[in-house]
Amino acid sequence: xxxxxxxxxxxxxxxxxxxxxxxxxxxxxxxxxxxxxxxxxxxxxxxxxxxxxxxxxxxxxxxxxxxxxxxxxxxxxxxxxxxxxxxxxxxxxxxxxxxxxxxxxxxxxxxxxxxxxxxxxxxxxxxxxxxxxxxxxxxxxxxxxxxxxxxxxxxxxxxxxxxxxxxxxxxxxxxxxxxxxxxxxxxxxxxxxxxxxxxxxxxxxxxxxxxxxxxxxxxxxxxxxxxxxxxxxxxxxxxxxxxxxxxxxxxxxxxxxxxxxxxxxxxxxxxxxxxxxxxxxxxxxxx
Numbered sequence: 001x002x003x004x005x006x007x008x009x010x011x012x013x014x015x016x017x018x019x020x021x022x023x024x025x026x027x028x029x030x031x032x033x034x035x036x037x038x039x040x041x042x043x044x045x046x047x048x049x050x051x052x053x054x055x056x057x058x059x060x061x062x063x064x065x066x067x068x069x070x071x072x073x074x075x076x077x078x079x080x081x082x083x084x085x086x087x088x089x090x091x092x093x094x095x096x097x098x099x100x101x102x103x104x105x106x107x108x109x110x111x112x113x114x115x116x117x118x119x120x121x122x123x124x125x126x127x128x129x130x131x132x133x134x135x136x137x138x139x140x141x142x143x144x145x146x147x148x149x150x151x152x153x154x155x156x157x158x159x160x161x162x163x164x165x166x167x168x169x170x171x172x173x174x175x176x177x178x179x180x181x182x183x184x185x186x187x188x189x190x191x192x193x194x195x196x197x198x199x200x201x202x203x204x205x206x207x208x209x210x211x212x213x214x215x216x217x218x219x220x221x222x223x224x225x226x227x228x229x230x231x232x233x234x235x236x237x238x239x240x241x242x243x244x245x246x247x248x249x250x251x252x253x254x255x256x257x258x259x260x261x262x263x264x265x266x267x268x269x270x271x272x273x274x275x276x277x278x279x280x281x282x283x284x285x286x287x
Contacts, residue, residue: 067086
């Protein structure tokens, strides 16, 4: 290959990287509402995600990105739907193990390209026995992503040790991921979250984590995270385990893309609440 062809290829891949990122993080607002539905890779048939398609379909019109595994993507997501896909490519441990950090790369970059996804995601377990393993996994993924123009998201996982979610730990984990070369980091909201944001030179999205007690708790989390520098959220259980998931994701969108406050998001939620018999609305995707 000539030097000119190499340069042309690098330019094309750089364009592809930027294009994929702009599909997930909307240029109009610089923000994103990501819908996390990849829990089954270690949790199995999670409550309200037993039938992935049934859960995903009514929510997809309101999600900027859908996070799933390749198995769910191929079997439960209609290829005619045009929501960008964030592909989970790490795994190897199940909820039955005490240590969830023993993960490897479980899907190839070629398969990610074959599936036409917008980005790939991998968990890192900083401060655990598997720290080096998962950081090296991430480094390999970033190298391959650079070759194919594929953005990589690092997820600062904490396994079952939820007490690790403080600013000092998360700032370290996010910075390590950024230093390795990822394009986006998914992390947790915490007290002094601006410390995490200021120490990470790439965009951050915030996880919802285990289901919170009330809708107001969820909206507070999203509002505070965005106000303090996150570019959006990547939420799952706090949306689709709610009795009114469509109303929930609409409230989240109002915060992320319309700068709504918590009171306004609750108003959106209440206006869109449905009775159980009408909760599964007609999907605009098919309109």
